Amino acid sequence: MTGGEEPPTPSRPRAVFGGVRGRLLALATAATIPIAGIAGSNAWTAYQAALAQGPRNAMILREVAVARHGAAMEALREVVTGLAQRGNLLDIAPEACDAQLARLRALTPERYSNFWVLDPEGRLVCSGLPAPRGESYAQLDYVPAVQRSHAFEFGEFTIGVLSQRAVLPGVAPILGPGDALRGMVGGSLFLGFFLRSDRGTQVAGQHSVWLIDQDGSVLPFGSALSGALPPPDILARIGRRGEEEMQGRARDGTDHAWSAQELEPGLRLLVGLPVETEVAAARAALLRRLLELGVFLAGCLGAIVVGVEVAVSRPLRRLAARVRGWAPGSPLAPDPKATGPTEVRDLDRALGAAAAALTEREEALTGALRQRDLLMAEIHHRVKNNLQIVASLLNLQAGRLRSPAAQAEFAVARDRVQALATLHRHLYLHHSFERISLRPFLEELSRQLGDALGSGADSGIAIRIAAEDIELSSDQAISLALLITESVGNAMRYAFPDGLGGTIDISLAVQGDEVLLVICDDGVGLGGTEPNGDGLGLQLIEGFAAHLGGSAEIAGEHGTRIAVRFPIHHRSLEDTLRGAA
Structure with missing residues (x-):
């Protein structure tokens, strides 16, 4: 990654939970669940215990009332029974x-x-x-x-x-x-x-006492109010049981606790105690404990967030910024403010070592590429020289022949070899051994063909080139050079017989990922090509077009038109590096 590239923008959920801070916060939140559960359970237990205090107080009052009233009734029993026994x-x-x-x-x-x-x-x-x-x-x-x-x-x-x-x-x-x-x-x-008021009890506050006889009649004692009685269904249940504690809404809508006990068969005592204050205090205590728990957990999470930000996230962001600003070939200097955890510092050192190793590897690859370029330049230079020697030998040999047909064949072979020599010269002159710029190559190739075949102002044959300045791989460039050499050579030899003048147009245009090559002339058409009739030139054109990855469309009604559409072959960086390794 170079310094000018920006990291990909993550999606929103990943931005929240994909970072170290979000994950640690999620782990901390998960770790607080048992604590919150225990604290919440304790708060609820304390709340239930506070609510149970009302029935306990009612039971204490009941025990006091039963002890006093039961003693009075037992005294009546003893007095009357004693008189009867006399x-x-x-x-x-x-x-x-x-x-x-x-x-x-x-x-x-x-x-x-x-x-x-x-x-x-x-x-x-x-x-x-x-x-x-x-x-x-x-x-x-x-x-x-x-x-x-x-x-x-x-x-x-x-x-x-x-x-x-x-x-x-x-x-x-x-x-x-x-x-x-x-x-x-x-x-x-x-x-x-x-x-009489029950004095000396452990429970203060106003309470009510009733006696319930065997017929369900309720007798209030003192200032006991009927509104403090439990609802009829609860009162009926009390009448069927001997002893019970309960809590709920009284008939006047207030919170009460009741306690009942049987004094004698068919005679029960009921004590009621208002507990609205206790219920409100229990609820307030529950809310206070829940609020304290929430504040405690929020404080813990806040401390975790700040701690993670200062100790982990900030050092990691600084490290990420330094890595994004690092350019291949330059060392990744250590962070002078590295104060993060040991793992972050270890990662910093590891990245520095990796950057140094990449720099060394890059220098080694750069040296290997330079050596390869020198070697390739030497190879292309020698190949060009050898091909020119071959072309010169073919030219000398053609001069010693007396048969015009044999001389023509040698000239064709010489032109093909000379085209390849020109291609290799362009490859090493432009220091691009895998790709070649077409326009200057085509201009030199057409000029070379014209000189070899007699094209020029005196011949009356003109070659016009309309080509975009694109690059092709060397493999395609070889096939393209041979295809153009064959097509232009055929046009100059056979399209303008008997000194007829004309024009040969070469156009090359890029259309998306494809290239369209058109070679046309305004000569006599296909009827004037290759008098020997073997059609080798057309076969070679079709073969070169197939090697380019396309096919040749040849028309010869009003002059000759050869159109070839072929894709551009992109050589991947991996193939280039593999070839350099």
């Missing part, structure tokens, strides 16, 4: 029974609404609060439940008949011999007792 409440006077139950209620009036005793059919026997004896409570849900199970049972949330406040009743059976039901002892727990 069994003497049915054996004493109703007034004494009323007094005992009233004293028991007075011990914790803020917790228990009332205590009472019923007979096996559910009629009131005695009560801690004044109430008419004998009134039937068989319609309440807990009476038939105890009659069936002979065990402690909680009733549904209800409004106490005597206290007119929301209570949770619990009833235990009084059993006689053979587990026969003798009566029932009941007590009711103020639901207001459950409404």
Whole structure:
């Protein structure tokens, strides 16, 4: 490549990914994929852990509520079961029974609404609060439940008949011999007792607590809002399971976490905790981590791009510019600013060594070509001299012959040899041993033929040449010289008999990759050629035309016209160098 040549312009994708910088950037990007995956997975795990904090907080609140409310209900169970196991409440006077139950209620009036005793059919026997004896409570849900199970049972949330406040009743059976039901002892727990704030919990913030009974009725505690309840489908699922944590949209559209646990068969406690702040914080933390990851990766890629540009791409571009500016025959000087990696410096030194080897090889080839030129010049000079000697001998020999026909044949042979001698003289005079410029050669050849055959002002025969200055290989030039010699010689010998004057035109034009040669005269035509009739001249013309790679078109109605179209044979540089090696 010489200094004036420009490198080929690559296509756009190759320009981006074909260079060292693009490939290293692609490799670095591929290497960051596992890092980005791990960091993204950690960010997502932290996000999920932050989202799971809401259900965990709800579970903590539930455990606190279950512990306190469960303890209150268990205390009610123990008190009522203890009264039932004593069994003497049915054996004493109703007034004494009323007094005992009233004293028991007075011990914790803020917790228990009332205590009472019923007979096996559910009629009131005695009560801690004044109430008419004998009134039937068989319609309440807990009476038939105890009659069936002979065990402690909680009733549904209800409004106490005597206290007119929301209570949770619990009833235990009084059993006689053979587990026969003798009566029932009941007590009711103020639901207001459950409404106290849960203090000492590990979770701050407003939350809601509900109790769900066996019929699916929901009792809110304190400031619990219905809008904070889960959707009906989730609430129904909670009613079918004993313990569960979940998170989702509440009925008012806010994000909540819920936790549920069964306190007693048919009685569940549900805690709801708003988690919108936690969800927003988790999302913000996720976005922040993803942004940090993106900035980190962008910074890494930027550093890689700058590093590759400074350490690799720039030294390679400098090296490429020096190679493009290098001309064969001149040394490739080392780069004084070579600060790139070792591989680039090694490549620089290798290219310098290759350039030096090419220079030495070029000098050797140049010397070989000079020697070849001298040798070829000497060969062509000697061939020209030998051919001229042969032509002179033929001319001398023709002078000793007495037969005009024999003299004519010797003259034809002399002209052919003389044409070849002229060709070889042009080859070594113009120092072009493989190609020859046609116009000066044709002018000398036609002048030589005219002198030999008597053409000139006195003969009345003129030779006109209209030829472009083109070059042909020596092989084609030999065939062309012999073809022109034969055609012009035939025209001068046979086209103008008896001193008839005329003109011989020789034209040669390039048409694309072909050459058109036309030789015509205004003589008598083909009827006057070669009286002996053997037609050797025409056969030679056709043979020379075929050797040129074309064919001869010969017409002789009004004078003779010979047209030959043949291709130009280009000898490749490889063939030239192979011949010089």
